[in-house]
Amino acid sequence: MKIGFGITGAGHLLLDSVELLEKLMAKHDVTVLLSAAGEEVLKMYGLYERVEKITGGYYNELIREKEQKFSYPITGRFSLGKYDLLIVSPATSNTIGKIVNGIADTLITNAVAQAGKGGVKTRIIPVDLESGDLDTVLPSKLELDLCQKCEVCEAAADCPGDAITPGIEIDLLKCQGCGACAVACPFSAISAGKIITIHMREIDIKNTAKLHDFEGVEVLGHPSDLRII
Template identity: 35%
Template sequence: MFEMEEKKKKRVAWGITGSGDRLPETVDVMLEVKKEFPDVEIAVYLSKAGAQVVKYYKLMDTLKENFGAVRVEIDANTPFLAGQIQVGRYEFLLIAPATSNTVAKIAMGIADSLLANAAIMGLKAYVPLYIMPSDYKEGEVITKLPDGRDLRLRVRKEDVEHVRKLAQMDGVTILEKPEDIPKVFRKHFGKS
């Protein structure tokens, strides 16, 4: 008698960089996504700066309680996210929010950080990359500081040019806002 082949577990890698812009909103959306897709394992990976910002916003416990282990960058290959993405462990890589630094690195092919390396290596292996840049459109944005105060920031044309370059890359989808994230999960996993 043949045993039924075990269904491949559905997994997604979620990377968080050092941007506080829309970070709490992104975490809220991901909590809703987790409820909508309970069979999808969402593994959280933080850049070094991402770990600092998550702590400033007091979101580390929320991430650990809801997504299990939260892995923090030691170097570009530790934890070994790039290799796991290349061998198909994850359906796709989501980086949200993504700093202008991470966006520029990926756009320029610089793989010297955990999330930039994972994105570039994943794209080489045809693994989709979804990225929500903090600097999406040139102009001014108002973001919230951890204490609730508003912070006015200028989004430079140079940063937006990297976003445009990324948008033209095969396998990359740019997300404008946290509310765009559930559509990605619905596309890959259908309605739960």
């Protein structure tokens, strides 16, 4: 099968999505499409290199929104029906909100729009599925209540991306999610993979519900619900 796999900028379900991608790559031609935020967030969670490593070659490319211009000519492959399937996992509330309002101004929303026009089946795995609270995972975080504001910060010294301002914060846009800081800090003041509970907004849940009316689009609750591997 020829599959397009879109990754947007959600931390939630991101690891499960990369694991699904790895399984699909072993059996199918998979073109990976990264939204600009998807690329940033993959790096924050230390997953970007994992995706980069498995991509390459015709129809197995890594397409980065940051390297595209405004008309996303690559998505012409979807309008021409060159793919059997488009998967978007995870799909942020931003991306879902745009899709259900017919907006196609990002790499991923454009791919979904063109897939609709080209008759390519689409499977979307949204983060915002059900009302209520959701447990989700954070990237590396400096816990200020544990930080001893050492004269020489060992976590900052070991950070390859120079992302840490000691005693203040981690700049997530510089963080590569390698976890070296958490190992280096003798006071365990850096958490990685901390679980927090967030409240789902009703507008996002309503937007996700609207996806069900889209021809050719199926909504899945989790990457493991995809049944084509």
